[in-house]
Amino acid sequence: MKMKKISLVVALILAGFATNDVVVHADDHKKEDKKYEKYKEYKEYKEYDDDDDDDDYEEEYYYKDEKEGETYYYQDAVTEKGTWNIWTQTVAADKEVLPFTNSQKVTVKVEGTNKEQSLFVIPKDGEFFVPGKMVAEVLGAKATFYKASKILDIQDQANELIFRAGTNVVYDNKVKTPSPAQAFYVNEELYVPISTITNGLGYIAEWQENNQTFICQPIMK
Structure with a gap:
């Protein structure tokens, strides 16, 4: 009888350890789930983290060219004149004078369609900055803005552009x-250079002074 009591006590102690173990693991999972919920908005954009040392480009770029099985690296001199409606994908040494220099409300219209949008444009650093989400949508792309990380993801059938403030x-x-x-980021919008977003989605913007409108024309390939 005594041995049965001892066995019962041992069994209860072991059961207690097993129960505690389950409870601890369950709590751990709840904590992990909360962390996931907190960061899931921008978990897919880890490669765009602030810790990325290469986030900002310098004025010199190196390009790779392959010829006859050998690889060559050469430096772009960046001598071309920068224009507000052409995304050269380099830092231009000299910027063209903008058609206007004061922030103002304008219209963005797609040539040959009834798609247009009134928006606020900001001239800055030799570029015209426009609200990226609004321009993307008028050009027929889907735009998602992640407010916590200030990331704008733009997609259409052929292109994807990702900007970060x-x-x-x-x-x-x-x-x-x-x-x-x-x-x-300003006024709840991420502002991007008009050349980058329009060229990236297959358009070029032309300024029409008489009706204060940017006309977006498809780039002929």
Whole structure:
């Protein structure tokens, strides 16, 4: 009888350890789930973290060229004149004078369609900055803005552009590419250079002074 009591006590102690173990693991899973919920908004964009030392491009770039089985690296001299509506994907040494220099409300219209949008444009650093989400949508692309991380993801059938506030980097179809100026966040919008977003989606913008409109024309390939 005594041995049965001892066995019962041992069994209860072991059962207690097993129960405690299960409870601890369950709590751990709840904590991990909460962490996941907190960061899931931008968990897919770890490669665009602030810790990335290459977020900002310098004025010199190196390009790789392959010929006859050998690899050559050469430096772009960046001598071309920068224009506000052409995304050269380099830092231009000289910027063209903008058609206007004061922030104002304008219209963005797609040539040959009834697609148009009234928006606020900001001339800055030799570029015209426009609200990226609004321009993307008028050009027929889907735009998702992640407010916590200030990331704008733009996609259409053929292209994907990813911008982040405070950087002069654009991920163009997953390729890290220099932008002519830094995107910035203001008035609940991420502002990006008009050349980058229009060219990246297959358009070029032309300014019409008489009706204060940017006309977006498809780039002929």
